[in-house]
Amino acid sequence: MAGAGTGSEASASPTASDLAPAERPKIDLPSDLSYTFDWPKTGDKEKDAILADGEQSIKAVDLAIVNQDALDKPYLFYYEGEAAAGTQKFVQNYVDHKAAVTGAYRFYAPQVAVDKDGTASFSYCEDQGKAYVKDLKTNKAKKTEVTAKSYVIYHTSLKKNDKGVWVIQKMVSQSGSPKCQP
Template sequence: MNRRTMPVTAALAATAALLLTACGSGDDGESKDNDKIAGADQGADNPKKSAEPSATPAEDQPDGVDLTLPKDINLVFDWKKPNDKDEAAALDDARHFVQSIYRGVAEQKANDPAVAAYAMDKGLSYARTQVQGRIDAGLTSTGTRRHFQEKVRKSPNGNAVEVSFCVDSSKFYSKEVKSKKVRKGAPGAASYDFFKIIMSKFPGDDDLWRASVVYVTEKAGQCA
């Protein structure tokens, strides 16, 4: 048995009732050619080494959840594992959360099980909205998306970890599902975003964390 298979299974059951009818916010990000997860301030209810692009087969199904991505979607995480056990687990699942969104995009399914496995509440709504927006626009993703300058901070009660990081999408593009046409644009300030994700501990399992709130700053100067 994987160390967290049963809790994740329970998480899927618990979040099934939260399936939202996600509405896309338009195609502004994709129309600029670089494919980014659009910025959204979701509000605040609660304050491994670097991974290889497109995780190895063993990492594609953590906790029994399928996070497999097409070969042309490379998610690079230039992150170092924290010494603190909770912070390390939360950072790892923040990576899984990002992967789950692009798994949904690749599969063209806003309700893909992977999306629900590592998200809850506003984090789940955010993830499904991003996936549905691309589906509505007839787009998927391709290229390399780099995540770097990670920082983690645990709440005093230990039930939440704030994970922040920069994203470079200068080599990550939208691809039309039907025509397979790749929309490329010149790199610039719009290629960089700053993410802050509140990872909340899953009840009954110290190792499973799910994204509950997502903040994004677009055109993030501190990341360029």
């Protein structure tokens, strides 16, 4: 595997978002996308790694939409099986409609649980109130009003792969979640 066994170790004082940086894909998003992750470090190494990989997995899906590539490698780095298949369909819908994403996303209320068998669950809320779909033909955002459906809860099941990355195996979401309402 590329990057494996190169002898490059993490810096002396790695942060959660700095875990094995040589192995994780670089995710460069356009300046019209912004993210706020209101999920402070827990102090637990595994939970903080899940939060860091979760942040990158979210951005990787948006990168696939921006790249108009339903098989974009960065998100496939963080998603497997059922979750990868569902994400491929999600991204393909944007590709089919010649659409991208723009605006500001906020993620909050994280809940992480790590099981002894090497799996984990991770739930979080998303505020899409200032995030929009952008028509790539006109390059204009389709501004929508903030409604209860602007608040989405995600439930994911993860496992740590052989590279030490927490990959999402299953994901379900619910728009208009009462738990995520302001």
